[in-house]
Amino acid sequence: MNKIKFPNGKKFIFTIVDDTDDAFCDKIKPVYDILYKNGLRTTKTVWVKPVRDPKFSKGDSLENPDYLDFILDIKKKGFEIALHNVGSGDYKRSEILDGLNQYKEILGQNPGLHINHSYNPDNIYCGSKRFSFPLNMIVKKMYSQYNAFYGEVKNSKYFWGDFHKKLIKYSRNYEIDDINTLKRNPYMPYSDKQYEDYCNQWYSSTFASNQWMFKKMVNKKSIDRLEKEGGVCILYTHLGYYFKKGKVDPHFKQAIEYLGQKKNACFMPVTEVLNLLQENKIKNNIPEYMPFWFKKRIELHSLITRIKYRYIIKKDDYHFKQSYDYKD
Numbered sequence: 001m002n003k004i005k006f007p008n009g010k011k012f013i014f015t016i017v018d019d020t021d022d023a024f025c026d027k028i029k030p031v032y033d034i035l036y037k038n039g040l041r042t043t044k045t046v047w048v049k050p051v052r053d054p055k056f057s058k059g060d061s062l063e064n065p066d067y068l069d070f071i072l073d074i075k076k077k078g079f080e081i082a083l084h085n086v087g088s089g090d091y092k093r094s095e096i097l098d099g100l101n102q103y104k105e106i107l108g109q110n111p112g113l114h115i116n117h118s119y120n121p122d123n124i125y126c127g128s129k130r131f132s133f134p135l136n137m138i139v140k141k142m143y144s145q146y147n148a149f150y151g152e153v154k155n156s157k158y159f160w161g162d163f164h165k166k167l168i169k170y171s172r173n174y175e176i177d178d179i180n181t182l183k184r185n186p187y188m189p190y191s192d193k194q195y196e197d198y199c200n201q202w203y204s205s206t207f208a209s210n211q212w213m214f215k216k217m218v219n220k221k222s223i224d225r226l227e228k229e230g231g232v233c234i235l236y237t238h239l240g241y242y243f244k245k246g247k248v249d250p251h252f253k254q255a256i257e258y259l260g261q262k263k264n265a266c267f268m269p270v271t272e273v274l275n276l277l278q279e280n281k282i283k284n285n286i287p288e289y290m291p292f293w294f295k296k297r298i299e300l301h302s303l304i305t306r307i308k309y310r311y312i313i314k315k316d317d318y319h320f321k322q323s324y325d326y327k328d
């Protein structure tokens with residue numbers, strides 16, 4: 001187990017990686033006001049360019065001046081800004097490189113973190129490529145429409161893997177069905193030979209893509225357990241969903257306030273968390289690569305998590321987005 005030495009005598013970490021889907025300036029701001037008021041500093045991904053596939057995706061980009069003001073404001077407050085592809089839809093190499101330049105010009109630094117968006121063809125090692133044999137074959141069969149990704153394919157017009165390797169320090173893989181992400185994957189951040197050409201280190205995240213899942217994963221009981229276990233939570237969600245019918249999701253507000261009151265809680269954005277884990281990993285002699293069977297096991301855990309919340313406990317985005325709760 002990766003025994004963590006937390007900064008300032010703290011005892012556990014809670015952070016969020018926020019997928020920017022559905023984030024519009026007026027509705028996302030009240031959600032971040034709650035995080036900020038309670039002392040949290042998390043990671044928000046952004047699109048540089050406007051959405052190109054409005055049938056599937058929506059949300060503001062850095063080209064919207066009000067939204068840009070909001071992003072610059074939370075950045076100043078200590079939140080981390082990261083990339084969610086340069087935009088939603090079909091972006092080819094030259095536009096991606098242009099978007100990366102635009103990102104740097106606007107935010108004063110390159111993105112250090114990127115997460116793949118939905119069906120973007122420029123996604124990096126996406127779909128069944130996220131798994132090794134034999135699970136990759138199963139995933140390919142199960143999600144046959146989720147396989148056209150070319151970000152790391154060198155002769156493709158969507159290739160940007162060389163820039164991904166140069167800029168992006170940490171990539172996200174494997175969904176964890178537990179608030180304590182680190183307990184399930186003590187190797188974080190780790191390297192993976194399967195993806196070494198165009199990626200650097202990797203991390204896992206707690207699966208909580210919407211407020212239904214958030215409520216299941218993050219509540220008083222699970223927060224108390226995270227504290228007791230001295231754990232680390234890196235929660236993946238879409239905070240753009242959380243403002244509906246004129247207000248921020250009440251459970252989210254309550255849970256964040258509960259976290260905010262915890263004297264033992266350490267709040268820092270994802271990159272800072274992973275940097276800290278890396279230091280501890282070296283001190284604790286934890287290997288850089290996951291052992292063979294551990295990798296197989298966590299791949300299976302990740303796939304089972306997806307299947308569980310799609311077909312058994314129907315709370316994933318497929319179900320959430322068809323519900324009354326998703327409507328404005």
Ligand SMILES: [Zn+2]
Pocket residue numbers: 019020021084116117118
């Ligand atoms: Zn997305």
